[in-house]
Amino acid sequence: MEWDPKEADRGDVVDRRGAGGGSGVGTGGMGDLGGVLGDILGGGGGLGGGLGGGGASRGGSKAKKGGGIFGVLLMVAAMFVLPKILGSKGADVITSGMNLPQFPSAESADALPDEGRGSDAALPRSEDPDPELTDFANVIITDTNNVWAEQFQTSGKRYDRTKLVLYTGRTSTGCGEGLSQMGPFYCPADNQVYVDLGFFEELATRFGAAGDFAQAYVIAHEVGHHVQNVLGISEQVQRIEQQDPDQATGPESLSVRLELQADCLAGVWAHSRYERGQSDPAKRLDDGDIDEALDAASGVGDDAIQKSTTGSVNPEGFTHGTSAQRKRWFTAGYDSGSSDDCDTFNAPRL
Ligand SMILES: [Zn+2]
Structure with a gap:
């Protein structure tokens, strides 16, 4: 992709990497950020969390077509008639939603230094291991924000820009503590995207997706979660999941539909x-x-990750969709350029 660092002039990046926390920490593991954070990585293989699902098909066929992401709200709202199973709003969302698997290669989070969590000390450019990557990430967050600001304006809606928080190892977020092992994620509570740029090395080596546009896809996916958050889609899905926690995962789950929609966006x-x-x-x-984007979408598919981590594929553990589905929905958005074609909640086929 051709780009110019000058494109990034909106201050959409928060650089916390100069705060001294956890440098050199590998991103050997992956987390499921559950109903709180929208992450790029699927999981399965016994990973907990995930957004509720299973009810999507109930309302789907009756919903009007053509509403796109601006219409999906109605359909999700209709599902609020689901019986309330959980009396409370749920405990600490982070501990209930996040369930990190143990990877031999991943350092224990507790072993990481505490200093610098959440403070915004920017890394001096002379110490940046890859200043070009930093510039590129800045361009992508700026450009994605610009595009969605324009699309929202066209739809007569207000868009609040998200920020990309760069960190190393671990950082504080409005959703609890963020760890690089989780992979890139979005926190709806503070409206920010969190990325340890070290993930992109892993994206190339572990998930088989090298290249700048693979990286762009990852950031654009997280910004897709921001779009869902601004529109209220994420919140409604999360509420349904709290009502119906038994249906948190699965091939037709709301979690998968939410993730595939982010791919489409x-x-x-x-x-x-x-x-x-x-x-x-x-x-x-x-x-x-x-x-490159399709390779990335494919590399982080539930089936691909399950197969590489557990040796087999268990659709009931899906939270993000298969490699084929993730490629298909990215392509749907790319081909049309319209979020109207991203209504994964009403799609008869994912
Ligand atoms: Zn996601």
Whole structure:
């Protein structure tokens, strides 16, 4: 992808990497951030958490088509008639929703230094291991925010920009403590995307997705969760999950539908970038960019991750969708460029 660091002029990045916390920590594991945080990585293999599901098909067929992400709200709202199973709003969402698997290669989070959690000390450029990657991440968060601000404006809705928080190892978030082992994630409580840029190394080596557009897809996916949050979709899905915790995962679950929608929204952004690149060489996509995004979508599919971690595939443990589904929904958004085509909640086929 062609880009210029000057594109990033909106102050959409919060750099906490200079705070001294946990440098050199690998991202050897992956977490399921449950109903609180929208993460890029699927899991399965016994990972807990995830958003509620199973009820999606009940309301889906009756909902009007064509509402896209701005209409899906109605359909999700209709599902509030589901019997309330949980009396309380749930305990500490972080401890109930997050269930980190143990990976031999991952350092224990408790062993990490405490200093610097959550403080915003920017890393001096001279100490940045990859200043170009930092610039690129800045460009992507700025550009995705720009695109969604415009789309919301067109729909007569207000969009509040999200920020990309760069950190190393661990950091405080409005959703509890963020660890790089979780992979990139979005916290709806503070409206911010959290990325340890070290993940992109793992994206290339462990998940088989190298290249700048693979990285762009990851950030755009998390910004997709922000879009869902601004529209109130995430909150409604989370409430349903609290009412119906037994249906937190599975191939048709609301969690999977929410994640696939975020993939589709990433595709909508990619379409916009492609379109603008047609008339502006400084923003042109390179050959292979879309393939890089598709490789990333495929690499973080539930089935791919389950297979690599447990050796088998268990659809009941799906939280993010299969590799094929993630590619399909990214492509749906990329092909049309319209969020109207991202209504995974009413889609008869995921
Ligand atoms: Zn996600």
